[in-house]
Amino acid sequence: MSTHTPDLRSWLATLDRAGELHHVTAAVDWDQEIGAIARVALSLNGPALLFSNIIGHENTRCTKLFTSGIGNRRRIQLMLGLSGDYTDAEIVRHLKDVFKNPIAPRVVETGPVKQNIVAGDDIDLWQFPAPRWHASDGGRYIDTFCGVVTEDKVTGRDNIGVYRGMIVDRDRIVKLLATTQGWGGHLEQYKPEPMPVAVVYGWHDALPFCAGSPFPKDVCEWDMMGAILGRPVDLVACETVPLHVPASAEIVVEGFLDPDPASYAEEGPFAEYPGFVDGHAAPTPVLRITRITHRDDPVLRGSLEGMRPGFLVEDSMLNYARSAIAWNVLEAQGVRGVTDVWMTQVSNGTNIVVQIRKGYRGHAQQVAAALWGTSGSIWFYKNVMVVEEDIDIHDPQALDWAMAYRVNAGQGDICVYGPTMGSPLDPSTPYQRTNMAKYGSGEWHRVLIDATRSWDNDPRPEWGGRHYPPVNKIAPELEARIAARWQEYGIGIPYLDDARRELLTMEKLSRRFPDV
Ligand SMILES: Cc1cc2nc3c(=O)[nH]c(=O)nc-3n(C[C@H](O)[C@H](O)[C@H](O)COP(=O)(O)O)c2cc1C
Ligand SMILES: [Mn+2]
Structure with a gap:
């Protein structure tokens, strides 16, 4: 365990040492220019960016903005303390284990976040260099990669x-408040009173990584940040709300969120995660600030949103956590035989693929039903695909092959469920059905694609008495002979790696693959 308290500054130092941070000292505009620079840098797999010369913010309370800290896989590995090369699957497996070992936070007396305490007329959010990220945004979005802290009145558990x-x-x-989210439930407990809220900007990036991930409601995100960092998060009490925040946070805004619609203000539009221009602008609850506390020379943390093929963002990288959480949720629900889970970086968890060792008819349906019943399902798991172990869920070709030859709509392999709650930001839902104020949610019809082998065929002798034709493969003995003589053939390319070799022979897999 390091004695150095993790915070934004230690994280910046880590990125700097790894050559994953660029200090942008050129003058830049908070109005769209920072967003566009971040967009291009992310698409080029460029470094994280610390802007320190922002037009109009040369002498404001806060002069710096940090973004893209976890904008690629390498930086995710740095954040998790994993050195060397890891595959997507290995990172998900790692996180799956990490999340099972919570480390509770501890409360300390004070910390650098109390270096400046701003009250009364000195409170001025315009002193912070919040970007207007995209041309179509309705204003300056200060809350993009923050941690919104609230407390459950009944259990006393914090949610971030x-x-x-x-x-x-x-x-x-x-x-933007969705009633099905952690803090949405808390607001119901406070109604009609305003709810105390603290918003944290800038700490170790384990904070937004965990705060943006759909842990079950009985999990506290502080415990998960502790688990990632291998030590408790040090928290201090807020000044004007009964909440706690990291002692070494850069900036904390304290205040109250009023559930009274008369106090609402117009929010949006904001070009959101699906990658489209958003037409939504609607009256939503307002956080009224009672105090701001911040470190000397504070750094604001922000993140570009909106992902498209070839244009991933930090939010895309949270899919490592989201995949691990989905896997743990399935296990906690008693779903047997899950061997891999993956949400690609481009669809924000809207699509999920689950690999199972199929143990019974209806196994895939159980997977989908379990995911669809979670609180996280407002934003995630619209389309669920379930495959078996010979399908590498990180390989688009393997998925396409499974889709082609293990899915037959007429045999019940496609199941549509809905209408259900769902993302109000998904443009595939007719606009008039996405009214959050009216429905408390968007609307989705969900689909399960069961791409496991059907158990309904009659067994056939030419299939070795099985219900499904076995995969055409090379016998392990023959493959071993070819491997041994590979150099001799002089084909001039390296032999198959272990994973490809196994998929060619299915030697290990055949031993446990059920003969349906
Ligand atoms: C960059 C970013 C922006 C997000 N914006 C919102 C938002 O405005 N409203 C919302 O309900 N969820 C938003 N989310 C998703 C939530 O953070 C996610 O569902 C998380 O599970 C919320 O925590 P909770 O489960 O404790 O409510 C965002 C996530 C990220 C990474
Ligand atoms: Mn939560």
């Missing part, structure tokens, strides 16, 4: 979530 927010004026941030 990433929920977007736009500056309305000096002391008000208008928030």
Whole structure:
């Protein structure tokens, strides 16, 4: 365990040492230019960016903005303390284990976040260099990669979530609030009273990584940050709300969120995660600021949103955590035989593929039903695909092959479930059905694609008495002979790696693959 308290500054130092941080000292505009630079740098697999010369913010309370800290796989590995080369699957497996070993936070007396305490007329959110990230955004989005802290009145458990927010004026941030989210449930407990809220900007990136991931409601995100960092998060009490925040946070905004619709302000539009221009602008709850505390020379943390093929963002990288969480949730629900879970970086968890060792008819349906019943399902798991162990879920060709030859709609392999709750930001839902104020959610019809082998065929002798034709493969003895003589053939390319070799022979897999 390191004695150095992790925070944004130690994280910046780590990135710097790894050559994964660029200090942008050229003058840049918070109005769209920072967003566009981040977009291009991310698409080029470029470094994280620390902007320190932002036009109009040369002498404001905060002059710096940090973004893209976990914008690629290498930086995810650095954040997790994994050195060397890891595959996507290995990172998910690692996180799956990490999340099973919570480390509770501890409360300390004070910390650098109390170096400056801002009250009364000195509170002015315009002093912070929040970008207007995209041309179509309705304003300056200060809450993009923050941690919104609230407390459950009944259990006393803290919840930390990433929920977007736009500056309305000096002391008000208008928030997008989904009632099914962690803090949405807390607000119900407080109604009709305003709910105390603290928003943290800038700490170790384990914070937004965990706050943006759909842990079950009985999990506290502080414990998960502790698990990632291998030590408790040090927390201090807030000044004006009964909440705690990291002692070494860069900036903390304290205040109250009023559930009274009369206090709402217009929020949006904001070009959101699906990668489209968003037409939504609607009245939503406002966080009224009672205090700001910050370190000397604070750094604001922000993140570009909106992902498309070839244009991934930090949010894309949270899919490592989201995949691991989905896997743990399936296990906790008693779903047997899950061997891999993956949400690619481009669809924000809207699509998920689960690999199983099929043990019974209806196994894939159980997987889908378990995922669809979680609180995280407002944003995730619209389309669920389930495959067996010979299908590498990280290989688009393997998935396409499974889709082709293990899916037959007429045999019940496609199951549509809905209408259900779902993302109000998904443009495939008719716009008039995405009214959050009216419905408390968007609307999805979900689909299960059961790409496991059907158990309904009659067994056939030419299939070795099985219900499904065996995969055409090379006998392990023959393959071993070819491997031994590979050099001799002089084909001039390296032999298959262990994983490909296994898929060619299915030697190990055949031993446990059920003969359906
Ligand atoms: C960059 C980013 C922005 C997000 N914006 C929102 C948002 O505005 N509203 C929301 O409900 N969820 C948003 N999310 C998703 C939530 O953070 C995610 O669902 C998480 O599980 C919330 O925590 P909770 O499960 O404790 O509520 C965002 C996630 C990221 C990474
Ligand atoms: Mn939560």
